[in-house]
Amino acid sequence: MGRVVGDSLQWVAQQVRGCTRCRLSGSRTHAVPGAGPPEAPLVLVGEGPGSAEDATGRPFQGAAGRFLDDVLAQLGVQRSRLFLTSMVKCRPPGNRTPRADELAACRGYLDRQLRLVTARAVLAMGATAAAQLHPSARRAAVRVGDLRGRPATLSRGTRLLVTYHPAAAMRFPARREPFRRDLAAACRLAGLLPARG
Secondary structure, eight states: OOOOOSSSHHHHHHHHHTOOSSGGGGTOSSOOOOBOOTTOSEEEEESOOOHHHHHHSOSSOSHHHHHHHHHHHHHTOOGGGSEEEESSSSOOGGGOOOOHHHHHHHHHHHHHHHHHSOOSEEEEESHHHHHHHOGGGTTSOOOHHHHTTOOEEOGGGOEEEEEOOHHHHHHOHHHHHHHHHHHHHHHHHTTSSOOOO
8 A cells, every 4th residue: 555645534643653742652552543434424532542542553442432332332323434533642641631732732633633524523522622622611620511512613513512431421320321312412413313303
């Protein structure tokens, strides 16, 4: 296969895999650019890779990824139809929250992905993604519960919704049904599920 040229998802992935813009590149096993087709109608954005993602180079591979897959299966939506990515593309040591300079170093990659994927909706999963993507959250301490049910509009009219991270929904039973409802709402916005009558 030849060299990937130009501004495509494959090109962004190549840039991510070779990136040394921040300290996270020094401790990673694999960078995790994200995965999914450019025509995906829905983008799911998490915080950053965990140990399973770092080991495989693929997004949402660990227990939280299996939980996400289970919820998608309950809804009748195939993961392969979505684009999955995260705010930072390399695992923070010990799964700590990414620092401001690490988020800034990776932001250009995510912005390019959001331009290249023809999504109708984006679901920010967890406080880090919500804080970075929701316009009303940029200057305040973010609580996911405060932003759930408050859609925003991103560039090109793409709709943004916020929910809990699948890891939090998996660990805390009270968050499971809200997470399922939010994911279903995002799938409906994206046209992956029929609109409610």
